[in-house]
Amino acid sequence: MSDCLFCRIIAGEIPSNKVYENDRVFAFRDINPQAPVHVLIVPKKHMDNVLQCDGETAAALTDAVGVIARQEGVAASGFRVISNCGRDGAQSVNHLHVHLLGGKALQRADGIIHNVPRINRDDAHIITQGTASESWAFCRRNIKVL
Numbered sequence: 001m002s003d004c005l006f007c008r009i010i011a012g013e014i015p016s017n018k019v020y021e022n023d024r025v026f027a028f029r030d031i032n033p034q035a036p037v038h039v040l041i042v043p044k045k046h047m048d049n050v051l052q053c054d055g056e057t058a059a060a061l062t063d064a065v066g067v068i069a070r071q072e073g074v075a076a077s078g079f080r081v082i083s084n085c086g087r088d089g090a091q092s093v094n095h096l097h098v099h100l101l102g103g104k105a106l107q108r109a110d111g112i113i114h115n116v117p118r119i120n121r122d123d124a125h126i127i128t129q130g131t132a133s134e135s136w137a138f139c140r141r142n143i144k145v146l
């Protein structure tokens with residue numbers, strides 16, 4: 001589509017920071033990154049959003065996610081894949097795309113934090129029952145900022 005931003009990026013009419021391309025998909029860095037790694041993966045064939053996505057395109061996007069996650073060095077540490085759809089999904093560009101985000105511990109929308117280290121009963125006792133200086137000393141020794 002001539003008036004579609006991502007179609008024009010795929011066609012090279014608008015510059016992008018390309019990270020990957022094959023016959024079905026094109027991937028480039030988001031212009032407004034929300035994480036150290038923020039790549040947009042788009043099908044070359046125009047479709048508005050996931051509602052129009054066929055199985056072959058879904059497979060091509062999924063394959064590209066794996067390739068790019070490894071290429072960007074986030075396959076082992078983990079990452080997030082999202083696709084916003086429609087008004088309530090806050091989609092701002094009407095060409096199907098998935099966001100691949102990683103390179104840091106991402107917050108969940110529900111606020112649950114999964115990667116806080118657990119502490120055992122004895123350590124909890126030092127923090128809650130020890131003196132303030134014991135407690136601070138323990139925290140300085142053991143707690144890493146994520």
Ligand code: AMP
Binds near residue numbers: 033090
């Ligand atoms: P969404 O809001 O889910 O539709 O995502 C659209 C994304 O496209 C946003 O994260 C934008 O920052 C990004 N974006 C918009 N224009 C460009 C561009 N010219 N190059 C790269 N990313 C863009």
